[in-house]
Amino acid sequence: MTTILIDGIAYGMLLFVMASGLAVTLGLMNFVNLAHGAFAMIGGYVTALAMNRLGMPFLLTLPLAFLVPALIGAVAERMLYARLYRRSHLDQVLFSIALVFMAMTAADWLLGSSQMLVTLPGWLQGRFEIAGIGIGRYRAFLIVLCAVLVVALQLVLARTRFGARLRAAVDDQRAARGLGIDVGGIFAATFAMGSGLAGLSGALGIELMGLDPTFPLKIMVYVLIVVTIGGTASLTGPFLAALIIGTADVAGKYYIPELGAFLIYLLMIVLLILRPQGLIAPAR
Amino acid sequence: MSAALQTIALEKRFGGLTATDKVSLTLRHGARHALIGPNGAGKTTFVNLLTGVLPANGGQILLDGQDVTRKGQIQRARLGMGRTFQINQLFGAMTPVESIGLAVSERMGGGADFWRRVGTRSDILNEIAELVERFRLTEVMDHPTRLLPYGKQRLLEIALALAANPRVLLLDEPAAGVPEAERAELLETLAQLPRDVSILLIEHDMDLVFAFADRITVLVNGGLFAEGSVAEIMADRRVQDVYLGSEDHG
Amino acid sequence: MTDTTFATPDRAAPAGTERRAGRDLLRRSRCKPAEILFWLAAAASFFLLPDRHLLLSEIAILGLFALSLDLIIGYAGVVSLGHGAFFGLGAYVAGLTSIHLTAEPLTGLALAALAAGLLGLLTGPLLLLRASDLTRLMVTLGVAMLLLEAANRAAWLTGGADGLQGVMIDPLLGRFEFDLFGRTAYGYCLVVTFALFLIARRVVTSPYGLSLRAIRDNALRARSMGIPVGPRLLAIYAFSALIAGIAGALLTQTTMFVSLDVLAFHRSADVLLVLVLGGVGYLYGGLIGAIAFKLLQDWFSALTPQYWMFWMGLVLLVIVLVGRDRIDALPRAILHRFRREGRA
Numbered sequence: 001m002t003t004i005l006i007d008g009i010a011y012g013m014l015l016f017v018m019a020s021g022l023a024v025t026l027g028l029m030n031f032v033n034l035a036h037g038a039f040a041m042i043g044g045y046v047t048a049l050a051m052n053r054l055g056m057p058f059l060l061t062l063p064l065a066f067l068v069p070a071l072i073g074a075v076a077e078r079m080l081y082a083r084l085y086r087r088s089h090l091d092q093v094l095f096s097i098a099l100v101f102m103a104m105t106a107a108d109w110l111l112g113s114s115q116m117l118v119t120l121p122g123w124l125q126g127r128f129e130i131a132g133i134g135i136g137r138y139r140a141f142l143i144v145l146c147a148v149l150v151v152a153l154q155l156v157l158a159r160t161r162f163g164a165r166l167r168a169a170v171d172d173q174r175a176a177r178g179l180g181i182d183v184g185g186i187f188a189a190t191f192a193m194g195s196g197l198a199g200l201s202g203a204l205g206i207e208l209m210g211l212d213p214t215f216p217l218k219i220m221v222y223v224l225i226v227v228t229i230g231g232t233a234s235l236t237g238p239f240l241a242a243l244i245i246g247t248a249d250v251a252g253k254y255y256i257p258e259l260g261a262f263l264i265y266l267l268m269i270v271l272l273i274l275r276p277q278g279l280i281a282p283a284r
Numbered sequence: 285m286s287a288a289l290q291t292i293a294l295e296k297r298f299g300g301l302t303a304t305d306k307v308s309l310t311l312r313h314g315a316r317h318a319l320i321g322p323n324g325a326g327k328t329t330f331v332n333l334l335t336g337v338l339p340a341n342g343g344q345i346l347l348d349g350q351d352v353t354r355k356g357q358i359q360r361a362r363l364g365m366g367r368t369f370q371i372n373q374l375f376g377a378m379t380p381v382e383s384i385g386l387a388v389s390e391r392m393g394g395g396a397d398f399w400r401r402v403g404t405r406s407d408i409l410n411e412i413a414e415l416v417e418r419f420r421l422t423e424v425m426d427h428p429t430r431l432l433p434y435g436k437q438r439l440l441e442i443a444l445a446l447a448a449n450p451r452v453l454l455l456d457e458p459a460a461g462v463p464e465a466e467r468a469e470l471l472e473t474l475a476q477l478p479r480d481v482s483i484l485l486i487e488h489d490m491d492l493v494f495a496f497a498d499r500i501t502v503l504v505n506g507g508l509f510a511e512g513s514v515a516e517i518m519a520d521r522r523v524q525d526v527y528l529g530s531e532d533h534g
Numbered sequence: 535m536t537d538t539t540f541a542t543p544d545r546a547a548p549a550g551t552e553r554r555a556g557r558d559l560l561r562r563s564r565c566k567p568a569e570i571l572f573w574l575a576a577a578a579s580f581f582l583l584p585d586r587h588l589l590l591s592e593i594a595i596l597g598l599f600a601l602s603l604d605l606i607i608g609y610a611g612v613v614s615l616g617h618g619a620f621f622g623l624g625a626y627v628a629g630l631t632s633i634h635l636t637a638e639p640l641t642g643l644a645l646a647a648l649a650a651g652l653l654g655l656l657t658g659p660l661l662l663l664r665a666s667d668l669t670r671l672m673v674t675l676g677v678a679m680l681l682l683e684a685a686n687r688a689a690w691l692t693g694g695a696d697g698l699q700g701v702m703i704d705p706l707l708g709r710f711e712f713d714l715f716g717r718t719a720y721g722y723c724l725v726v727t728f729a730l731f732l733i734a735r736r737v738v739t740s741p742y743g744l745s746l747r748a749i750r751d752n753a754l755r756a757r758s759m760g761i762p763v764g765p766r767l768l769a770i771y772a773f774s775a776l777i778a779g780i781a782g783a784l785l786t787q788t789t790m791f792v793s794l795d796v797l798a799f800h801r802s803a804d805v806l807l808v809l810v811l812g813g814v815g816y817l818y819g820g821l822i823g824a825i826a827f828k829l830l831q832d833w834f835s836a837l838t839p840q841y842w843m844f845w846m847g848l849v850l851l852v853i854v855l856v857g858r859d860r861i862d863a864l865p866r867a868i869l870h871r872f873r874r875e876g877r878a
Contacts (some may be wrong), residue, residue, distance in 0.1 A: 032668055083855060089667035090613050094810055095854040097803055101847035109841050217799065221675070228672040262683045265676040269660065272673065276663040335758060361760030373755040374746050381558040386748050387759050389741045395761060396769075397740035403559025406552075413552040420549055426558040448759055 002133045004254050005247065007262040011208060012246020013146035016239050018201035019230075020153060020219035023192020028170045029085060029187060032092045032202050035099035036198055037219030039069040043199020044211040045218030058121050065203035066196040074193025077188045085187075107213040116211040133250060138207055145204070149197070154235065166190055176200045225264060231278015236279040240279050244271075286349035288313045288482035289334070289365075289452045294343035296326075296333055296506075303329040305507035306343065311452065311482050318485045318497035322526070326506035327486045328370065331454055334484075335367050348451060366450025368441045370457045370486075376430035380421045383429060384412050387447035411447075414526050418476070419443040420469055437468025439459045439473060446477070453477070455485045459492050472493065494518075502526075535710065535799045547632055559677070563739035572818065580720060587716035593724035595784045598730060600808040600820030602777035608815030610770045612661060615671045616678030618801035619657075620650040623681060624779030625796040628786040629698045630691070637704040639835055643783045648778020653677075654772035661771065662764045677803070682797040693864035697793035701786060712788065719788035726784060727821075730777055735817055737773065746770055807850055810858065 014055070022036040031158040043065040050061040084092055124141055127134045157163040169183045176183055202215070209218065229242030245264055252263035273277070289311040296304040303326045303457045311317050321327055332338040334345060336357040352360050375383050385402065388411050389395055403409065419439045424432050429440065438458065445453055455474075462470055474496060477483065487493050493500065493514075500517040502509040504533045510523050517523055579590055599621055606612045624646035631642040660673045685692045692698055705711045710718040737743055749756045749763050756765055786792050795801070804827070811830075812823025832851065834842035 026668065032671070080855070087854075090607065090814075090853050091858065093615070093667075093671065094806065094850055096853065097806070098847040098850035099842045101803075102851070105841045105844035105847070109844070176630075221679070224668070224672055224675075228668055231550060258687065260683055260687065262680060265680045265683070268672065268676050269680075272660065272663060272669065276669075302696055357757050358760050358762055369755070371757075373752055373758070375751040375755065377751055378744075378747060379558055381555045383748070385555070385559055386741070386744050388743065390759055390761055394741050395745050396742055396766070398737045398740045398769075400740055401560065401563045401736075402739055402741055402744050403556050403563070408558075409556050410553050412555045413548075416551055416555065417548075423550070425554060435711060442757070444759065477728055 003135065004133055004251055006133075006143070007139055008247030008250035009243060010136075010146075010246075011250050012206055012243035013150070014142055014201055014208065015222055015226055015246050017149050017197055018205070018219065019226040019238055019242060020150075020235065021196075021198045022121035022223050023189075023227050023230065023232055023235060023238045024157075024190060024194050026227060028166065028190065031081065031085060032089050032096070033081070034093060034096035034220055034224070035103065035216065036096075036194075036223055037216035038100055038103035039073055039195040039198040040202030040205070040219050041103065041211070041213075041215040042069045042072060043196075043202035043208050044215060045107065045111065045116065047203035048118050048206060048211060049111075049120050050230075052116075058118070058124070062200060062203060066200040069199030069202075070192040070196030074188050074192035076195075077191035078184075079189065082184065082187065100220065103216055104213045107215075111213070113213055116206065118206050120134040120207060132152050142204060146201075149200075150239065157235070162186070162187065162189070164228070222264075223266045229268055229279060233278060236277045241271075287311055287346070287384050288315065288348060289484070290346040291334070292344040292346070294330075294333060294345065295341045296329055296338060297304070297341050301512075303506050304333060304340075305505070306507050307506075308343075309501055309508070309511075311484055312499075313480050313482055316497050317483065317499045317501065318487055318493045319501050319503060320487060320493060321503035323507070325503040327503055328399070328456070329506070330503065331367065331456055331486055333367060334454060357399045361448065364449075364451035365454070366445040366448050366452065367454040368445045368456055368458060370460055372437050372441050374437060374440060374444070376428070379426050379430055380416065380429060380432070380436075380443070381412055383440065383444055384447050385409075386416050388412060388415075391448050415443050415447055419473055433466065435462050435470060438462050438466075438470055441460050442473070442477075446468045446481070450481060453481050453483045455483060455487075457487055457489075458485070459487075459489055479495060541778055553759065563735075569818075574822075576728070577725060580724060584715070584717065587720040589828065591716050591720045591784075591788050593828050594720065594727045595781050596805070596808060596827065597686070597786070597821040597824035598723075598727045598784070599778055599781035600805050600812065600823055601727075601734060602774045602781065602811050602818060602820075603853065604814060604817060604820045605734060605738070605770055605774040606779070607809065608817075609743065609746045609750065610767050611769065612670055612771065613667050614674040614802070615799075615806075616674035616676070616802050617774075617805055618797055618799070619678035619681045619803075620654060620775040620778035621686070621782040621785075621801060622678075622797035623649045623653055624782030625786045625792050626685065626692060626698065627779070628783035629701045629792040632701050632703055632787070633698070639703050639706055639722070639787050642703075642753070642787060646779045646783035647776045648779075648787075649852070650782070651772050651776035653779075654766065654775025658768040658771040658775075659764075662767065666690050675799075678799070678802055682794065682799075683709075687796055692792075692794075695751065695794055697791060701790045701792065703787050703790060712785055712790075716788065718830070723784050723788060726780065730780065731821070734773075734777065737770075738817065742766070742769075797856050807846065810850065810853060817833045 018040055022033060024033050025033050046068045047061040047065045050056040050064055051058060084095055120138060124138045127136045129135070157166070163175070165181050166186050168179065169181055169186050173183055181263045226238050230238030239268055245267065248267055249264055252259055287310045291307055291309045293305055293306040293308055295306055307330065316398055319327055319330070320369060329338065333340050336355060343353070344351060347360065347363055347365055348455065348488050350363065352363060353428065385408060388408050394409070416422055421436060421439060423437055429437065432440070442455065442458060458474060459467065471492065485493065485496055497514060499512070500514055501511045502517065504526055509526065510517060510520055512520070583590065603614065603617050606614060608712040627646040627649040631645050635641070657677045661670050663669065686694055703712055706718055706722055710721070711719050738746070745756070745761050745766055749761065749766060753763055782796060785796065808823040808827045809820050810823070811826045812819035812821065830846065831842060834845040837845070
């Protein structure tokens, strides 16, 4: 029971890191980016290829799994996304679906359609016991790492000059420009950070979710659910939502496997009916 | 005889801020009543309370004696509460004829008719033509709304509200942003609005208020500050200090 | 309150104004020559392309499906990522009807329409909870995924991942046998699509259709005019669902098979792409888009059999980046230029 709870929390934290970039682009730039999962996939493949082909150790690949998608994200933001900020949500949906399809086929073409496997280092395998409760080492590692990331993210947004500028740029673009803030640069950096976090969580998630070219679609559904029920008024909403969805998904698969993916969709719809403004409603 | 529109101690708070402070206002039948006040006096909030865009925290709103405080925006509109918006709220892709036709057919209860072809009822056509002429939109009646000159859009804004045949019409700064050249046309049209419609004019422009209204209410800091005939308000020292004076500075 | 408040004798509007108003209102429902041409060409395809009837049936079904999506995106402004739910439900209901109830095709069609319309009516209120596009995307997607899971789990009823076997369809109207070459199938699809198109056209050019355009354009104003926004959107959503259900039923009846694939995510995404290819908001977009989609699919598959989705994605990307409105305006611009040069 507790073991499952801990598994669920680990999974939920991972989902949050994965979704945080999307929550930021959606909440701050009002951009519906269905292709967020594609960046997660890139991160996953970076780690898988670096380990399997170059023989790099797992931990060392993680910075790469952040940097490569972040870089691609920055370029894509400047060249493609930035043109669509003012367009309708329908346009944004179409554009990002197109990207998903292209990313999926490209991955299939370059790397094949089979599952990518990675072998975790020995010290992350198996489980240890605290007070008779078995805890997977990798799950514990995930919880600690994601917690650090969550705190860091919150600090960056709330305490740094960058965060302040970002909030200013979102509140009133024109005023921010007047103050000499490089709005375009801020948005690009934010987008890159979100893509990087998605990539990192994609790499961390190989062990839990597997990795193949359909990854972007699978991830898309999960992160969108998290953001939809969490709301985008703050990061607290998506954080809670990610924990709820993560735990429910793990527990559901364990206790009532017949329900399968039923559970999270049902949960989403029920939560939307109960809290249509998001878990944490925006202040009015 | 009951008033066309009456509020009793109407109240709205946003957190700790009181935007509308126990305002009691009576709009007589056929009135030309102006609501004025400096920026931030809570005029727009008051309109939003009257029309049901915002729920009130306290007090009552009576439309022709009927309590509508708990009714939604759509129901109030159906009961005869019409409004125009400070910033144009038009159907940019539709023509004035289509927009007015929509308002008329909705009022007649034919809005949910999904089988009749639009433009086949002569009584509706007749009324559209009537309104198009009255609001001087004849020339541009079949042009897309978003391409019309601003003054014409402003006229259409009022025409749409009137097409619903309201008992009470709230005009929210009808002349705002209209260029000088198109102003006279708008003012004339306002002066010729049917007398049986009771009008509450929310305005900033004192020339328009004095030309249009026979009664004035002054709102300051969300509360009722003064009320009286045009002459009384013009003579009121306190109003001059608070409002007319501040006009010069701001 | 009378309806003739303003029709006082001294203010009677000149008849000219009234006539012009009437012309403007009838503009949309008037039948244009290009439309007649389009349907004549569709009818001609039945006689002139006998060896392509199977492909043409697919196009008609996809076109009808996209047309139903146009009703909610183009006319109600609701973006859906799960329209496949109604298509899939219609497909299964038609299949199950033929197995358990009757093999008569029109009954299956009607039951499928009913079921899909009902699902639309039941799930539609979820869309009105929060009028944000993201929520609507997720609710529609969620409903579609739930249905997919349900069909997958209820293998005793649906055949699960193996698909629904044993669908048999009686001759249409008792006379036209469904043949191997798809002759009856195409005729059937074409007639059903045409009939539903006419109904949809009638609906969007009615006062109700006008109110939908108004809601899409400016919901705030529509509300202040007393238009009940929620019920109006719900009605078109259910109507659109019903048509999607019929499209699904046509697929079942012409292929005599239902697989889980009818409920897959890519159905919903494809149909969105089809609609965008053809253009949103004028009903023909879905039909034209279906033709373009199938042709492109053929062509891309010939280029790189497994990876045609890449090229399709690229086309979509370019369409969005260039701007849909600019592409929609292209034919008119070319025509305009043509005329000018003709005059010069």
